[in-house]
Amino acid sequence: MESTQVVIIGGGATGAGILWDLSLRGIAAILLEQGDIANGATGRCHGLLHSGGRYAVKDPEAARSCAIENRIIKKIAPHCVEEVGGLFVQCPQDDPAFFEQWWKAAAVAGIESRRLGSEEARHLEPGLAPDILGAFTCPDAHVDVFRLTLANLEAAAARGGKFHTYAKVTAIDTEDGRVRAVKYRDQRTGEQHKIFCEMAINAAGGWAQAVAAMAGVDVPVRCDKGSLLVINHRLSRSVINRCRKASDADILVPAGPVCILGTSSIEVPNPEDLSASAEEIDDLLRQGSVMIPEVAEARILRVFCGVRPLYLPRQTGTSAGREISRGFFLLNHGAQDGLGGFVSIVGGKLTTYRQMAAAVSDCVAQELGVQVECTTDTVPLQGTVDGKTHRRLNHLLPAPVAHKLEIRLGPEIARVMDAIEERPELAEIVCDCEMVTRAELEYVLGSNAPVPVQTIADIGRRTRLGFGPCQGTFCGYKAMLTAYRTHRWTASQAANELSAYLHERRKGQSFVHHGQQMEQLDLNCDLYGVDRPAEALSGARDAK
Amino acid sequence: MQSKSFDVVVVGSGIAGLTAAAAAARQSLRVALISTGPGSIALGAGWLKAEPMGPAAEAAELSEALAFFCETSRLAGCPLMGDIDRPRPMPNYLGSFESVAFAPQRLWNAGGDGMASTVIVGIRGLSIFDENFMAERLNERVRVAGSPYAYKARQIALSHDFGTPSTVLQIGLCFDRDPAFRAELMAALRTAASGFERILLPGILGLHSSEWMLAQVEAELGCSVCEIPTLPPSILGLRLFHRLQSYLHSNGVELFAGFPAQRLLLRDGMCAGVEVTAPGHPMTLRGESVVLATGRRSAPLLNEPIAGCDAHMRPISSAGDLLAQNLFLAGTLAHSGLGHPGDTMRILSGYRAGTFAATTRGAYAS
């Protein structure tokens, strides 16, 4: 039986941000997430740290929020952010009036921007289409969504915050109009658990409605699906936005060694079993190539879908959900539904996750009588690496590997370096695309890792293993062997994990029904010698 | 003598293309083989998997085609052996058994599910092959099957520093070039294998080893030697591919490896040849017959979708016409209606296409 002050339901950026904020204020909290970290919208978006430019014209307040949060996140989590900058480009097909409106609106919202002529824009970004008329710069950036979520969880853990992944909430116990406990099931073992708490936070995104229903409360959430394409190398230096009224395929984000193009907007009944149709993908490519022609010929590594959980506020007239800003909604169910100790946070954007977390934490602090202010806007999420450690690292590993390892692990690299010095074979590079060493793998698989790993895909989220062109075909196998060798799994378990991993990786690639990645998939079939890599493992083709 | 004119031009050097080229070359014809990329054999495991059989009517022809392929591989110095009706289970690096119809001689004789005391030997630093993983997995299976023998796992260490990690290619090339290394490896293997009837090890015994050399290894080690194909590129696949390619080369087949075919020269119901992209100006290779064995990548070469092949392996358009009298399909292309064909089917279509292209070149009856 666990007990705590606050249970947070949902392990996306918002939930993780709340855990961090509460831990800074000394409030005991436990976070429950049904899958691995960033399972929902957080892990399935562009990873765009908005400058606010996208909302400048339509929603100046949201734009201003983004502009402020953008600066804050770059300060507190620089290791998660690639400050690539962004452009809003004017295509000849688009409304010139909107372009002018944008310029004025950006100034109003406080977004730093410079106006560029067509030649200047193409000089900055040689990949732009020749008929681009002009562009505005803006401080857009790419944020590694998994790294950011992890950073919040790891920082919280250092201050006593607790969390359970693969923990699916099954019931919320209420008594006398208050939340008393939250029940959850361990997805891996099937065991049921119960946590007594004073408050429960519903930060479940696309599942918020289902979670609220467990408490007997209605939070209507509309699931709006967006599909995104991962392209195998960076086609641009900075984020490329289309300067028009928000529509499909408007954004191309460079993300590590790849880039991500999206997105679409299609209503779906729930946030699971998502898929992208061939038409959707073709449409994304067509529209994307208007800005960057090379998109049309690019090799797509995978397609993934995420759901925007859109909140529809009830029209009750009197105390409708308190709308903090146009972007997100904080619902204090004590006030509006007569259920004390239950708060839902819905809507919002990744970029403003901290602001959302702060709003929730203020509400929690007030209710629990804790007089500590929010400090998440200034406290950094990861320590820095000193010069001596940096030099030692670069002495030990080749430059690209050292560079990536330092970004991913920060001060924890000391542990990894010690391991490599003791056993030099740990310097082996397991994933060539993302420069992941065996040492790093053993670290994330080991007991020192702050957020435990259950599957090979989990390893991927922490290290980016399998995110490159081979999509885990080679490195997934090598990662499995590493886990096996550290006695994390028996051979049987390891084989099953690999099978599941390859199956999942294959799903995302099989949406791509043409082009080079399809050939890669077919090649993979031939290479493994069976129709499905999973079959080689299960021995489905045993003789006799 | 024309330098760019051939009796048969084959496009694609996967298993189907190589078979077609070999079939045409057997008739002492002038054959050109064009390819890009390594092809299915080079990237494969060096063995042919068992697969569901086609219609019974094809059985005789399939036997002939497979016998031809095995004979060709024998002449090439890398003999394949097997039985399409009685495939054998071969252990793979993932620790399960694959049903294999034909395998290199050593493997075929040594393979099977373990009626022999077996040791699995890994090499320290060669992280891609884990003898313990394989042994644990295989033991689970043979325990179920009631075999008296358990697989044991051993690891040897070599003094050569290949870096971290070492790869099968490094070890294989060193095996080819360095007698001292070979001696050290053999000594270590001998120690590890002593007392066992069979040794399983990753494919490392040289990229260019001939059948004779492998027989020597077996004699030296005093037990059956079964090289396991590793994650591609596997030495076993490369070995077979290089041997077949050398064999074709020494039998007069002109190889144009690395230059993509960009256009078929089709006119008046005949295919005059293939235009190939090369630096500067494209190269035109004229052929009395042309065989396409390019896998799924052929679509751009054929201007229209095909509805299948006629009895002579010639593609038919959806309207029912022959695309060309002297154009033949082999491999995956030839089986477009049947889903994903396996190796033996591709050999069959390669053999048929190559033979038809060779024997009926020039004028045809439909």
Next chain:
Amino acid sequence: MLGANPEYPGPKRLGPELERLRREGVPTDTDWLEYCLGCHRCDLACPHQVGVSEMIAHAKARHRKTLIRALRDWWFARPGLIGKLSTILPALSNFGLAMKPARLVMSIFMRITPLRSFPKYKWDKGRKSAAAAGDRPRVLLFPGCSIRYNEPDLGHKIVELLERNGFSAEVAATECCGVPATANGQSGVARSLARANVKLLSAQVEAGVRIVTACSSCGHRIKTAFGGVLDEDQALGPKARKIAESTFDLAELLMEQSDAGKLDTGFQTTNLRLAYHAPCHQKSQGIGRPWFHLLRQIPGVTVEDLDAGCCGISGTFGFKQEKYGASMAVGKPLFDGIRAAAPEFVTTECATCQMQIEHGTALKTIHPAEVLLRAYRPAGQEAGSDSVRQNEPAPVG
């Protein structure tokens, strides 16, 4: 290179993988870039025709070297300049470059291996041109630095060979093709050489003259529009591509005549056992094995196609002290193959391959054009040995 150097990362890592990371801003420079031999086998091997060698060439241009290597490679990038300087007083240059103390100094201060001899330089005496062009197809020989500065007589012989076989030919006064510049990471030099050559050749090509090369490295270079260094140039880029389309290897042209039945096959029976080595840059041109087929037309000549990979010298690569061992290791299978074949001569069309084979096997190595020409001569009238390599002792067999 992998066979010689097990830790060599390979073209996939040095090209596309590093490029992906470089675009992300990850530091990617590595000394391994210096070990790329520029053989273009990676381009042929890639099933998707990714320009791997070009990516590596760009990475080489960005690569930072030690001071000594940088200074040395500055010279190695400019064989045209060295050639021009050395042919002012060739006897003096040859003497100086062969002197032991000079080689010692070069070894210490420039890391140039003293184990190899430099090719001898020769002043071009010129040649009286043959009969008027008439309506024969005109071709222009792009000599390349080796013919221009080391073996001008070979250039004249090639003109004679072409004229004998139905062409009207002359030697162009062109600059270095730029391969050594790119190999040594000097992209600026490569570009200015390309510009100069395009300007020299463009008018002729427009007039329908074809360019012919006898050195396969120059040939491959020109066929790829000088390695693509002028792709961004609006004015000269298209011209470079036009020149590329009009460039042919000497053997290609002769084979063309042979296919049309127009080759002068008046060969004397010449009993000769030859081994042929196809240079890497010949194989990457995708023209088949024309020299092999041509030589076999000479009665009495047997040719074995060695087919033994790269010779290992890769132009200036093998002259670098720290790379000498690797270059000899790469070439070892070829040397072994030659010894096993035991020919009287080895023949290959690349001048540096010739140097490497003579260095590794002490067997005389000649250009195939020489073989053809000797075969035309009536028996008893031996062709002079003037254009055979003079820096290596005669083989003992």
